[in-house]
Amino acid sequence: MDLKSEIKKRRTFAIISHPDAGKTTLTEKLLLFGGAIQTAGAVRSNKIRKTTTSDFMEIEKQRGISVSTSVMAFDYNNIRVNILDTPGHKDFAEDTYRTLSAVDSVILVVDCVKGVEEQTRKLMEVCRMRNTPVMIFINKMDREGIHPYDLLDELESELKIAVCPYTWPIGNGKQFKGVYNLFKEEVQIYSPEKTSVSESLISTKDIKDPKLRDYVGIENINRLWEEIDFVGSMFESFNMPLYREGYLAPLFFGSALNNFGVLELLETFLEIAPCPGVIQGSERLVEPDEEQLTGFVFKIHANLDPNHRDRIAFMRICSGRFERNKFYFHTRLEKKIRFSSPTSFMANNKSIVDEAFPGDVVGLYDSGNFKIGDTLSEGELIHFKGVPSFSPEILREVVNRDPLKTKQLDKGVRQMTDEGVAQLFMQQPGNRKIIGTVGELQYEVIKFRLEHEYGAKCTFSPLPFIKACWVTTDDKKELDKFIARKSGAIAYDKENNPVFFAESEWMLKLARENFPAITFHETSDFKIKALEK
Ligand code: G4P
Numbered sequence: 001m002d003l004k005s006e007i008k009k010r011r012t013f014a015i016i017s018h019p020d021a022g023k024t025t026l027t028e029k030l031l032l033f034g035g036a037i038q039t040a041g042a043v044r045s046n047k048i049r050k051t052t053t054s055d056f057m058e059i060e061k062q063r064g065i066s067v068s069t070s071v072m073a074f075d076y077n078n079i080r081v082n083i084l085d086t087p088g089h090k091d092f093a094e095d096t097y098r099t100l101s102a103v104d105s106v107i108l109v110v111d112c113v114k115g116v117e118e119q120t121r122k123l124m125e126v127c128r129m130r131n132t133p134v135m136i137f138i139n140k141m142d143r144e145g146i147h148p149y150d151l152l153d154e155l156e157s158e159l160k161i162a163v164c165p166y167t168w169p170i171g172n173g174k175q176f177k178g179v180y181n182l183f184k185e186e187v188q189i190y191s192p193e194k195t196s197v198s199e200s201l202i203s204t205k206d207i208k209d210p211k212l213r214d215y216v217g218i219e220n221i222n223r224l225w226e227e228i229d230f231v232g233s234m235f236e237s238f239n240m241p242l243y244r245e246g247y248l249a250p251l252f253f254g255s256a257l258n259n260f261g262v263l264e265l266l267e268t269f270l271e272i273a274p275c276p277g278v279i280q281g282s283e284r285l286v287e288p289d290e291e292q293l294t295g296f297v298f299k300i301h302a303n304l305d306p307n308h309r310d311r312i313a314f315m316r317i318c319s320g321r322f323e324r325n326k327f328y329f330h331t332r333l334e335k336k337i338r339f340s341s342p343t344s345f346m347a348n349n350k351s352i353v354d355e356a357f358p359g360d361v362v363g364l365y366d367s368g369n370f371k372i373g374d375t376l377s378e379g380e381l382i383h384f385k386g387v388p389s390f391s392p393e394i395l396r397e398v399v400n401r402d403p404l405k406t407k408q409l410d411k412g413v414r415q416m417t418d419e420g421v422a423q424l425f426m427q428q429p430g431n432r433k434i435i436g437t438v439g440e441l442q443y444e445v446i447k448f449r450l451e452h453e454y455g456a457k458c459t460f461s462p463l464p465f466i467k468a469c470w471v472t473t474d475d476k477k478e479l480d481k482f483i484a485r486k487s488g489a490i491a492y493d494k495e496n497n498p499v500f501f502a503e504s505e506w507m508l509k510l511a512r513e514n515f516p517a518i519t520f521h522e523t524s525d526f527k528i529k530a531l532e533k
Pocket residue numbers: 017018019020021022023024025026045047088139140141142143254255256257258
């Protein structure tokens with residue numbers, strides 16, 4: 001098949017949600033409906049139920065050995081579907097944000113009882129930054145939830161996106177009777193007893209269908225028509241360009257647990273979701289059907305199996321054809337490397353691939369060559385705009401507890417921060433290592449992994465800072481003055497960019513006022529902007 005046809009048949013997306021809204025259940029049901037797995041329970045949940053380290057470690061250990069859950073690919077109706085897994089826990093939100101830089105669209109799951117939640121908002125912000133097309137699945141319709149009108153209002157106002165109902169529910173909770181598909185003009189009846197995957201729906205276009213009247217009741221039918229009239233007048237109708245540009249989100253109602261609304265979601269997704277498109281590089285736009293390969297690493301997974309110390313770098317292919325054993329150009333290290341066993345992930349199996357295409361994700365075994373954001377090409381010096389690192393809000397100093405293992409500690413800290421687990425800053429005098437994160441849990445993860453993978457022991461000592469901001473200026477003298485004045489609160493990131501640690505928002509404001517020639521950055525995208533100049 002030629003490159004253009006391969007691109008056309010691919011859909012690469014992520015399912016995102018606030019924890020507990022039903023992301024894992026929906027993912028599993030999509031795999032079941034897609035024929036990729038045969039039994040429920042085959043997808044390992046990656047969520048941390050109680051936020052304890054032991055739970056997390058157990059899960060990470062399992063995931064480390066079976067990394068296939070990072071990408072779940074399957075073929076459905078001749079379309080290659082690539083689902084990229086995202087962690088649910090908020091302390092790992094950055095990992096999710098980075099994964100979003102590698103997808104062409106997303107399905108956002110919202111719990112009909114809880115409505116828009118904290119992570120829903122944050123994830124949508126990242127989607128908006130990139131104009132990612134979004135479909136929304138309102139889940140748990142078998143529970144008494146917020147009235148759909150109110151829910152739609154909440155989605156529009158809180159997520160700042162126009163919504164367009166694709167289906168409309170008939171009742172909810174115990175009275176949930178099914179959905180009406182506004183596009184196919186068809187009612188699908190919900191039955192709570194139905195658990196089989198094959199076909200859980202009774203569908204009818206005929207409003208006089210006795211089965212429909214018996215099951216739904218005449219009152220419900222009359223209410224449905226009233227509501228549909230209202231919906232038609234109040235909300236946008238589906239518009240492909242607006243969806244593709246990320247302004248309009250088609251909306252579905254269902255119950256993932258009861259297999260209801262999932263097939264419809266999958267089939268509509270395949271119809272409307274975009275195939276791999278143009279990607280904005282820092283130097284130029286990259287078209288997927290360019291002959292030459294380009295791709296970037298958006299995730300690095302440590303292999304926690306002590307027998308296999310290497311890591312897997314996940315690369316999203318942006319253009320061209322990726323081939324096994326061919327030499328590619330690593331643009332940061334400016335060296336050529338090739339891969340003898342690139343891995344693809346089909347549902348729960350991984351296997352070595354000979355070639356892969358735009359939209360695909362390949363796992364590259366790595367002994368330390370890759371950092372998040374690294375690019376491969378066929379010689380061109382190109383970089384892709386990922387999702388920037390966010391300014392860390394918790395900062396702690398690494399205290400070495402075993403001086404004989406200093407080298408191992410250094411190596412471990414460097415490698416883990418390359419993986420994007422946390423950010424590393426160095427402070428002088430004394431080469432102090434400071435680790436910045438957005439969540440508490442990372443410190444436990446780092447400590448555990450240092451001990452188990454690198455044989456090093458450390459503790460973390462709290463620092464009185466609440467934020468780290470990168471500082472830049474065109475006025476070098478002013479920067480030198482600032483650094484001299486604030487020396488106790490200055491450190492350097494891994495690329496030697498100066499960073500200012502603020503003790504409070506007030507101190508940050510004061511520093512901004514006193515040094516107007518200096519810019520304080522709360523995300524790392526100034527580095528990309530510098531490349532664009
Ligand atoms: P997450 O990945 O977004 O964190 O959510 P997950 O799928 O794990 O679902 C969270 C809980 O919500 C699970 O229950 C799951 O069974 C339930 N759930 C998912 N979809 C539906 C639905 O359509 N209706 C109802 N009523 N519940 C749903 P749990 O008790 O936390 O876990 P489990 O013991 O059932 O696995």
